[in-house]
C-alpha cells in the first residue's frame with residue numbers, strides 16, 4: 041500500500057482568520073436557533089394574543105363597583121399573565137429540554153465543548169426576546185384596555201404613578217420566569233417533565249403553602265416566582281404583597297439559582 | 312492525531328470501555344471495528360468530550376478536545392445518534408453551528424453542495440430519509456474544514472452510490488493529510504477504505520494493526536499446498552506480491568496468487584502435489600473469529616440453539 045504525503049498539509053491553519061469561539065458568536069448561534077423554530081413563533085404569538093385578548097375581554101365587560109373594583113389598575117389589564125406564564129415558561133423549556141429530546145444538544149455541545157457559554161447564551165437570548173415581546177405587548181394592551189375603562193372607577197393612564205413601572209416590571213418578571221423555566225429544562229432534560237415541574241413548583245406549590253397556618257409561610261409565599269411576578273405587576277403598593285424591589289430581587293435570585301444549578305450539572309453530566 | 316490513553320467508561324456497573332489505548336495518525340484512514348455494543352460510539356463520545364471517561368484520557372493533537380479554542384476547525388464529527396432539531400431546515404441547522412465559529416454562509420453552502428444536499432437545503436430535516444440525515448451529519452462534520460474527522464458508522468443508511476462516495480471522500484480527506492477515524496461493523500467495508508485498523512470487543516482492544524497485516528494474518532486469500540518439493544515450488548512461485556510462508560516441512564501457505572496458477576506451475580515442472588486447498592476463511596470470518604469471545608449480543612437461531 042502506498043503511503044500518503046510525507047509532509048501532510050495541515051488543512052486548516054492557513055485560513056484561520058478569526059476562528060475562535062467567542063461569547064458574541066455563541067449568542068448569535070443561539071439567536072439563530074431561536075428564530076428558526078416554529079414553536080418559538082407559536083409560543084410568542086400565543087403570549088401576545090392571550091395578553092391582549094384577556095385584557096380586552098376583562099375590561100370590555102367591566103362594571104364599576106364590581107368584585108374587581110379594588111384590583112390594581114395594571115394587574116386588572118394584564119390578567120392574561122395567568123396564561124402567559126405558561127407560554128413563556130414552555131418557550132424557555134423548549135430552548136433547553138427541546139434540544140435534549142431531539143438530540144440537537146449533542147451538536148450544540150460538540151461545537152462548544154466548554155458547554156457553559158451555550159447555557160448563558162440561551163438564557164440571555166430568551167430573556168431578551170421574552171422581555172421585548174412582553175413589554176411591547178403590555179404597552180399596546182394597557183391603552184387598548186383603558187379605552188373600555190374610561191368612565192369607570194378603574195380609569196387610569198400611562199402617566200399615573202407606578203403604571204409604567206408595573207408594565208415594565210411585568211415584562212421583566214415574565215422574562216425571568218422564562219429563564220427559570222429554561223434552567224428547569226436543562227436540569228430535567230425532558231419537555232413534558234419540565235412542564236410538570238414548572239407548573240408544580242411555580243403554580244401549585246404556592247397554593248399548597250398558602251393553606252398552611254404559619255406566619256412565615258406567608259412571607260415565603262410572597263417571594264415565590266409567580267407571587268413575585270404578581271407583585272411586580274402592581275402599579276400601587278398593596279398590603280399583602282412584596283414591594284417591587286424585593287419582588288424583582290426574589291425573581292432574579294430564583295432564576296439565577298436555577299440557572300447556576302443547571303450550569304453545575306451541565307458541566308458534570310454526560311450528554 | 313488522536314490519542315486514547317487507558318480510556319475506561321463505566322455506566323453504573325456496566326463497563327462499556329475498558330483500559331483502551333490507541334493512536335490514530337494523520338494521513339491515513341483508520342477503521343474502528345467491533346461488534347454491536349463493543350464500545351465504539353462510547354469511545355468516540357469520550358474523545359469529543361460528550362461523555363467523561365471514568366478513567367484515562369483522550370487527546371486530539373496536543374490537548375483534550377474541549378481545550379481547543381476552535382474545536383470545529385480542529386475536529387469534525389458525525390455521531391451515531393441523530394443530533395439535529397428536526398424542525399429546522401438543513402441550511403439553518405448548519406448555520407447555527409457555523410455561527411459559533413464565525414464560519415461564513417458560503418462555507419455552509421459549500422458543504423451542502425459537497426454532500427449533495429443543495430436541493431434539500433431549505434426543507435425541514437423532519438422529512439429527510441436516513442441517508443439524507445447521514446449526509447447532513449457529514450456536511451456538519453466538514454463545516455470547519457477540520458484537521459481531524461471522526462465518523463461513527465457513516466455508511467449507515469446510505470445507498471451503494473453513497474457508500475462509494477463516502478469511501479472516496481474518506482480517502483481524499485486522508486490524502487490531504489487529515490486524520491480520519493471511522494467506525495464500522497463491516498470488516499469488508501473497512502478493508503476497502505482504511506489502511507489502519509483498531510479492533511475492539513467488549514470495550515477492550517483486540518487488535519491495532521494495518522489492513523494489509525490483518526489480511527495476511529487472517530489467512531484470507533491463502534492457498535495451502537502440501538508437496539514433497541516445497542522448496543522448489545516456493546522458488547518457482549515467488550515474485551512481487553506473492554507471500555509464501557512455510558508451515559510444517561512440506562506445507563506452504565501461499566498468499567497473492569490463486570490455486571489454478573499454483574497447480575499449473577507444479578504440473579509444468581512435474582512437481583507432485585498432495586494437497587492444494589484455497590482457504591475458505593474470508594476477511595469477515597477472520598474478523599468474527601477475532602471478536603467471537605467478545606460478542607455482546609450473540610444471536611441464537613431457534614432450534615439450532617437446542
Ligand SMILES: Nc1ncnc2c1ncn2[C@@H]1O[C@H](COP(=O)(O)OP(=O)(O)OP(=O)(O)O)[C@@H](O)[C@H]1O
Nearest residue numbers: 322326327345346347348349350351352353354496
Ligand atoms: N448512556 C449509556 N448508559 C448506559 N449504558 C450505555 C450508554 N451508552 C452505551 N452504553 C453501553 O455501553 C456498551 C457500548 O455501547 P456503544 O454504543 O459504545 O457500542 P458500539 O460499539 O457503538 O455498538 P454499535 O455497533 O451497536 O453501535 C453497550 O453495552 C451499551 O449498552
Ligand SMILES: [Mg+2]
Nearest residue numbers: 351352353391
Ligand atoms: Mg455505535
